[in-house]
Amino acid sequence: MVSDEKLIRKITRYHxxxxxxxxxxxxxxxxxxxxxxxxxxRELAMExxxxxxxxxxxxxxxxxxxxxxxxxxxxxxxxxxxTDYYRSRRYREGLREVSLEDSEVEITQxxxxxxxxxxxxxxxxxMEIVAGYDLMWVRIFQMKSFEGKTFAEIAVTLNLPDNTxxxxxxxxxxxxxxxxxxxx
Amino acid sequence: MGIKIEYPTxxxxxxxxxxxxxxxxxxxxxxxxxxxxxxxxxxLILAVGILLYLLLLYFCLMIRGRGNEGYWVLMMYPFTYxxxxxxxxxxxxxxxxxxxKQSMKYSFVYVISMRMLYTNVxxxxxxxxxxxILHSALAAHxxxxxxxxxxxxxxxxxxxxxxxxxxxxxxxxxxLFLGWIVGCIWLLLFGQNLYHLxxxxxxxxxxLAVAAFSFLTWFxxxxxxxxxxxxxx
Numbered sequence: 001m002v003s004d005e006k007l008i009r010k011i012t013r014y015h016x017x018x019x020x021x022x023x024x025x026x027x028x029x030x031x032x033x034x035x036x037x038x039x040x041x042r043e044l045a046m047e048x049x050x051x052x053x054x055x056x057x058x059x060x061x062x063x064x065x066x067x068x069x070x071x072x073x074x075x076x077x078x079x080x081x082x083t084d085y086y087r088s089r090r091y092r093e094g095l096r097e098v099s100l101e102d103s104e105v106e107i108t109q110x111x112x113x114x115x116x117x118x119x120x121x122x123x124x125x126x127m128e129i130v131a132g133y134d135l136m137w138v139r140i141f142q143m144k145s146f147e148g149k150t151f152a153e154i155a156v157t158l159n160l161p162d163n164t165x166x167x168x169x170x171x172x173x174x175x176x177x178x179x180x181x182x183x184x
Numbered sequence: 185m186g187i188k189i190e191y192p193t194x195x196x197x198x199x200x201x202x203x204x205x206x207x208x209x210x211x212x213x214x215x216x217x218x219x220x221x222x223x224x225x226x227x228l229i230l231a232v233g234i235l236l237y238l239l240l241l242y243f244c245l246m247i248r249g250r251g252n253e254g255y256w257v258l259m260m261y262p263f264t265y266x267x268x269x270x271x272x273x274x275x276x277x278x279x280x281x282x283x284x285k286q287s288m289k290y291s292f293v294y295v296i297s298m299r300m301l302y303t304n305v306x307x308x309x310x311x312x313x314x315x316x317i318l319h320s321a322l323a324a325h326x327x328x329x330x331x332x333x334x335x336x337x338x339x340x341x342x343x344x345x346x347x348x349x350x351x352x353x354x355x356x357x358x359x360l361f362l363g364w365i366v367g368c369i370w371l372l373l374f375g376q377n378l379y380h381l382x383x384x385x386x387x388x389x390x391x392l393a394v395a396a397f398s399f400l401t402w403f404x405x406x407x408x409x410x411x412x413x414x415x416x417x
Contacts, residue, residue, distance in 0.1 A: 015209045024201050033189045042190045050200050057208030123187065 004070040012060050024053065027071075031078055037146050038082050040123040048085060052078045072157075079142050086131030122180075129179050133172065136160075140169050223299060226272050233268040233303075237310055240264075244317045252372060253318045254329055254383060259368035260314070261333030262340045264307040266361045269300060269344060273354035297345055297409050301402070304341055308334055328383050331391035338398040340364060342405055349409075 002022065010019035031052060036045040056077055063073060130141050139158060143149040151169070155162045192200070223230065240260055247256055273296070315330045344357035371379050 011209070017205065017209060020205050020209055021201070024205065028197060028201070029191065032191065036189050037187055040187060042192070045190075046192050046196065046200065050204060053200075053204045054207060057204060060208075119187075 005065045008060055008063060008065070008070065011057075020057070027074060028053070031074065034075065034078055034146060035082060038123070038127055038142070039085075048081055049078075052081050055081065075147065079139060082127070082142070083131055083135065083138050086127050089128055089131070125180070126176055129176050130172065137168055137172055140165055141172050144169050219302070223302075226275075226299075229268060229271040229275055232271060233264060236267050237264050241314060241317060244314055248318060248320075254325065254379065255368055255372040257314065257318060257329055258333055258336070258371070258383075259365055261311055262307075262337045262361065262364060264310055265300070265304055265337055265341055266344070266357070268303045269341075270354055270358065270361075272296075272299065273348070294409050296348060297406060300341055300345060301406060304338060304402070307337060311337070325383050328386070328388050328391045331388065331395040332383060335391070335395045335398045336364070338395075338402050342402060345405070 002019075004023065004026075007019040007023045010016035011023065028049070032045060032049045035048045035052070036042070039045050039048065052074075056074055059077075063070065068076075130138055133141075136158065140154055143154045143157065144151070149157070151162055151165045154160075155165045158165070240263060243260075244253075244256075247253055311333060312330060315326050319326050340360060343360055344354075347356050347360070348354055
């Protein structure tokens, strides 16, 4: 299998259609699934996925494979696009950004919120709540809930201590549950 | 995650792919900036560069017949290029034109690269005049010296542009130029054997081939800058 870096070189140097095709096919369904899990709507997921791939392909010239793998970069673009979408929804609804303190939080499993993420009806509500937080917190939530990363992996990616990642994640879960219960 | 993914159909994916790749693979036509844009506000600098070059020619007339003309020619080869390079960037930094130029349609790195391409081509012709003046003294090795000097000139120019692209500072290239002068002085004082080997023993064809390669390297660099960095948007 040709590496991502080789395909990118062919696309940026020679506008190679075949290489572009292969790169698209390699990642489209994965990215679509990632987006769908965070929005729950087919049309919306298609629209966002298209925007993500447009941004990625147009930004290939500036992509530096030495700083991050293509896959990592692709998912980062995807995560940002999703967050932007929900933030613009919050903006339209006149909701302000919420800040959370890095205080001592009881680390307990909150099955309730996690279970609701698998229900389409409540998924978008939760994502709208999540999008109101600081970007770093949003990324932790996305990487844990939708990218299947462990706390240790998230800590390495975001250059944060393990405990900080864990406590932030559970702080968010607790807040989401509280806001959910308040809004009914 | 428990949510059931509802994938688009193959036809829908195909339509999306066409839309995305059509935009992504569109070849952007780069209209190159003209001379006036490249040398905007640089008339005085060009004049100073030409004046210094005339002084260089006068110096060449003075050293004729001393037997060490080859070393001086080699040392002076990148002179015109570096004078214009330094003066143009330093003058622009001091007059704060850099920030203005960075907001132009073309990226500043691209403008500098194109400017130095024209300067280098001009320098090659001017240096040939210098070789012409000293031809009788340089004799059989005049053309080898011209080719070697051109190669050195181009590679030093590429190095200075790469340094500028990475650091945003022209001053670091000053070290490069000084290093070249020191190297040539060393050659004059202690490196006669090396000079003899490089300029007088190595055939002219090899020098010409290396000079041609250096031009190709330059054009490849320009192609990459155009492709990656020409526009500010």
